[in-house]
Amino acid sequence: MNLKERAERFPGDEHKAGEEHYRAYIDAPDNYDLMAAMQFNLMTGLGLRQYHRLLDIGCGSLRAGRLFIPYLLPGRYFGIEPNQWLIDQAIEHEVGRDLIRIKTPQFSNSSDFDLTSFGVMFDFIIAQSVFTHAPPRPIALCLSKAREVMTKESIFVSNWAEDDTSYDGDEWVYPDFVKYAASRIDEFMSDAGLVARRLNWTKPPSGQSWFVITRQDFPNIEKLTDPFASSRELVKTEEKLKFCEEQLDRLYWVLRRVTGSGRKDERRVPRDAPASPPDPGQEV
Numbered sequence: 001m002n003l004k005e006r007a008e009r010f011p012g013d014e015h016k017a018g019e020e021h022y023r024a025y026i027d028a029p030d031n032y033d034l035m036a037a038m039q040f041n042l043m044t045g046l047g048l049r050q051y052h053r054l055l056d057i058g059c060g061s062l063r064a065g066r067l068f069i070p071y072l073l074p075g076r077y078f079g080i081e082p083n084q085w086l087i088d089q090a091i092e093h094e095v096g097r098d099l100i101r102i103k104t105p106q107f108s109n110s111s112d113f114d115l116t117s118f119g120v121m122f123d124f125i126i127a128q129s130v131f132t133h134a135p136p137r138p139i140a141l142c143l144s145k146a147r148e149v150m151t152k153e154s155i156f157v158s159n160w161a162e163d164d165t166s167y168d169g170d171e172w173v174y175p176d177f178v179k180y181a182a183s184r185i186d187e188f189m190s191d192a193g194l195v196a197r198r199l200n201w202t203k204p205p206s207g208q209s210w211f212v213i214t215r216q217d218f219p220n221i222e223k224l225t226d227p228f229a230s231s232r233e234l235v236k237t238e239e240k241l242k243f244c245e246e247q248l249d250r251l252y253w254v255l256r257r258v259t260g261s262g263r264k265d266e267r268r269v270p271r272d273a274p275a276s277p278p279d280p281g282q283e284v
């Protein structure tokens with residue numbers, strides 16, 4: 001076996017999406033790493049910290065849970081998954097019993113979105129690739145139950161396959177997708193007392209759009225739609241400050257040269273002060 005072949009082998013790689021293997025049952029198995037990283041990066045980009053409580057609806061074989069569980073403090077990860085065998089296999093092959101003992105994640109096998117059964121309110125909720133397979137009735141139920149465990153600052157992330165028309169059947173569809181129009185998504189939200197906005201975030205290989213969902217009284221949902229916008233703003237501000245500092249240094253040297261006054265020890269010597277004053281004719 002050459003290096004490339006060896007690198008391409010991973011658990012479940014002989015299975016197609018939907019087949020009876022813990023990695024394949026939830027998606028094409030070669031997305032197992034990618035979709036874990038995408039969920040983890042998105043939630044931490046939105047502000048998930050170790051002390052938050054996270055609910056993973058349809059947590060499957062802990063594809064994302066195997067990153068969230070070590071990150072969060074003990075007792076902060078909660079998963080809902082009707083197929084207990086997926087959780088068992090994930091613990092056996094991906095997470096290990098030691099981590100379960102140390103981090104004490106909690107699981108429920110509820111299939112009717114009994115999200116209050118954990119008895120806590122959640123700071124963050126994720127339902128990845130759940131509404132993309134679900135008919136309207138369970139979606140509406142899930143959203144109304146989610147509303148009961150959300151504070152006005154909770155952040156709920158989910159993805160949806162969008163189209164101009166909306167699925168109105170009664171069956172879960174898997175591994176294919178069901179699609180909903182933007183207007184139908186808005187209707188689900190307002191029925192549940194929630195609002196949703198499309199997120200500016202990398203789409204999964206199958207192309208669903210990410211949405212952030214909050215209560216209607218959330219302080220400012222628009223701020224969330226670009227998870228890394230605030231860190232980009234911070235970088236821009238730092239660049240502007242650095243530019244101003246450089247201009248002030250140059251101005252200082254120009255004034256000193258022109259007026260012949262001012263003692264160097266009258267002000268703090270800048271970190272990167274030039275060894276000799278710049279040419280006063282230079283544009284400032």
Ligand SMILES: C[S@@+](CC[C@H](N)C(=O)[O-])C[C@H]1O[C@@H](n2cnc3c(N)ncnc32)[C@H](O)[C@@H]1O
Binds near residue numbers: 061063081083128
């Ligand atoms: C496509 S998989 C996604 C799994 C996981 N979110 C991930 O990204 O790896 C959908 C999951 O939803 C679970 N599921 C189906 N019906 C559910 C229900 N009523 N409540 C919670 N989860 C459900 C399935 O068993 C499956 O594990």
